[in-house]
Amino acid sequence: MNNTRVVEVTGHASYEIVIGPGLLGDGARLARQVRGRHALLVSDHNVARLYAERVEAGLRFARPGLALAHFVIPAGEQEKTLARFGEALDALASLGATRDATVIALGGGVVGDLAGFVAACWMRGIDLLQLPTTLLAMVDSAIGGKTAVDLPAGKNLVGAFHQPRAVIADTATLATLPDRELRAGLAEVVKYGAIFDAGFLDWLDARAEALLARDPAVLGEAIARSCQHKADVVARDVYEHGDRAMLNFGHTFGHAIETEQGYAGTTGGGLNHGEAVAVGMVLAARLSAALGRAPQADALRLGRLLGKLGLPTAIPPGLDPGALLERMRLDKKADAAGLRFILWDHAGAARIASGVAEDVVLDVLRAG
CATH class of the missing domain: 3.40.50.1970 (Rossmann fold)
Known part of the structure; x- marks a missing residue:
């Protein structure tokens, strides 16, 4: 075909x-x-x-x-x-x-x-x-x-x-696909660039309008490149014991937002999964900068790209930072050392960080 x-x-x-x-x-x-x-x-x-x-x-x-x-x-x-x-x-x-x-x-x-x-x-x-x-x-x-x-x-x-x-x-x-759902999917596409391939972020930034316009060739290429990144990491780590965990970049924050909103992304006016991940990625990038692991400029760049794609980049009003932190404590990515996040050293280079200090996480949540 x-x-x-x-x-x-x-x-x-x-x-x-x-x-x-x-x-x-x-x-x-x-x-x-x-x-x-x-x-x-x-x-x-x-x-x-x-x-x-x-x-x-x-x-x-x-x-x-x-x-x-x-x-x-x-x-x-x-x-x-x-x-x-x-x-x-x-x-x-x-x-x-x-x-x-x-x-x-x-x-x-x-x-x-x-x-x-x-x-x-x-x-x-x-x-x-x-x-x-x-x-x-x-x-x-x-x-x-x-x-x-x-x-x-x-x-x-x-x-x-x-x-x-x-x-x-x-x-x-x-x-x-409704426009909102298309944008939600683009958040996960951006994720692959954020954790594996900074050049892919540049490619997406240059083609943001074509992606939103559903250009078949551009969308097809974005899907294939994203699938190849996921296929590569799944082949190395089927059960998420190592590298595959990096695919959760933004998800610890994002899942906490979804859960606190009662999974109301479709019916109740809350963020859907892709939107929550978009916010979560920005927060993870800011947390990386707050811990001195990554440049703040990269977090700003990521936020600009997501905004260009029509995605939210801030925690929705009315969500309590303390309640979100409590949700994270039950997240399946937490371990005996405490909260575990996927952070980055810079765009395109993510890694797993365990035992992240809760007070720093709370500061990032309060800043929104």
Whole structure:
């Protein structure tokens, strides 16, 4: 298919990330990733309305005997719960899904995380096919096998590592993505430059207008470069014992904001995940400068780029710094030494920092 890019994830679990327009209609390609006779298509109402029929038609044409069921949830982070997880397992039970069944995740990060956790747990693990339809999922959450649901106490506290058989990213779906969700995905794209590749930050800065205008060639290149960065780090560190933790740059702050707002990014006027990560990256850069690890100028540069892409760079009004700090203490990235952050020495060079003094973190939070 024209304009299709392939990124290989190697190492412990090898699979392809296929990127290009029109892939959801390629039933033969999708069917090659479904080994057994049962499949559960997991999606949300917004995405299912647009794309579920296309995926189902392609699969049924390529695999006429496939027993295919749907599990569709309302859109939003607030749906990524243990209750929805249980309902999805019930859907697999009703389908009679066997050990060679496949869970197909059609949607953004919420759907991918939930469906992945379901696939990880049904009969101790069945196949997962990721079909991301948001920019954020294409460049981040669909890749690498991190699956989870949220608890009221914190984001992604219950989950498992479960690698997909493949990630098939149909970039044509980005045409229907709301502007806010496109910008949220760009935050994760910027993250790869911030932690691995300062030259990529320059590339993004020069093409900010084209990215926001959804130029297909520029978006395709940004997605492929981001996926390659993630594939490289996942191949080195599948279970996040070392280098992969750097992908959490900005996430300790960002998750605290999301949790304190009750995951209200979709329905309640709070920040969504990408927006919270954008703020979190700026705060992490400021914390790096406050600890004398990195130049303040790099934090300012990062903030300008994110602002140019239409993303927030400050903590929303009304959030208490002390409450945010308390959320961080329960973050799964904390350890016995205390708070753990991904900080940077300068743009493009991140590292893990444990035992960061809480008073300095609180000062950064108060400065907003």
